[in-house]
């Protein structure tokens with residue numbers, strides 16, 4: 001695990017282009033800005049080429065897209081492939097809404113992506129595995145989480161980060177599990193979006209996307225765990241801001257001390 005990519009990220013201050021959703025855009029921007037990247041958001045198709053050219057990576061969050069945005073996403077991801085900029089996809093609620101699943105499947109069939117990051121319900125839906133997803137949440141299912149993540153990674157020859165109490169990261173062959181966690185992540189809407197955009201920052205500085213995804217996930221999970229353990233009362237409302245603070249404060253020594261993975 002390349003924990004010192006955290007220092008590389010801060011030295012390079014990569015431009016992380018994010019197509020976000022209106023619900024969590026501020027947490028995403030402030031989270032990755034605090035971490036050491038330079039976020040920029042856009043919904044305008046006419047500036048897509050310029051955005052992609054200047055960015056180090058493109059994170060596409062499918063949390064609340066409109067038809068016009070779908071069009072912009074198509075243009076942005078076409079340019080990202082053309083200019084060889086890594087794409088991270090967050091397939092919000094594709095397990096719960098068939099329209100989203102269809103659009104996301106089309107996108108993945110047409111474009112080369114670096115990383116797909118979703119919860120179990122989202123990853124299962126994209127992998128074509130039976131699962132009862134619940135809205136934006138993972139829901140319930142009986143399948144083996146590692147097998148499902150590997151299946152999707154092989155399908156699109158990309159890295160998959162399947163988040164949950166244990167986060168599973170795979171390139172289709174190798175598997176890394178990250179055990180750092182806190183229940184407060186679930187009480188904060190946008191935890192998943194922030195994780196996806198954090199991965200977006202690291203793929204912008206590390207060309208081995210599997211490595212980049214591991215580092216991003218461990219750093220994000222340790223940051224949340226450190227915050228949760230420091231809180232006298234585990235309160236949802238104050239977890240979010242403190243998570244942003246910790247993404248700024250966290251250093252490689254802290255990550256190495258608390259990281260729990262295999």
Ligand SMILES: Nc1ncnc2c1ncn2[C@@H]1O[C@H](COP(=O)(O)OP(=O)(O)O)[C@@H](O)[C@H]1O
Pocket residue numbers: 118119120136137138163164165166167180181182183184185186190191192193195220221
């Ligand atoms: N049951 C859980 N217990 C503890 N941490 C969790 C749990 N589920 C998810 N997390 C953490 O929350 C973050 C977001 O993951 P997740 O909730 O799966 O995404 P989403 O918000 O997209 O559904 C990850 O860092 C993950 O490790």
Ligand SMILES: Cc1ncsc1CCOP(=O)(O)O
Pocket residue numbers: 021023024063064092136188189190191192193194
């Ligand atoms: C509530 C909601 N509705 C559409 S997108 C969104 C945010 C989802 O955020 P996350 O998947 O990170 O919990």
Ligand SMILES: [Mg+2]
Pocket residue numbers: 092093119136192193
């Ligand atoms: Mg999500």
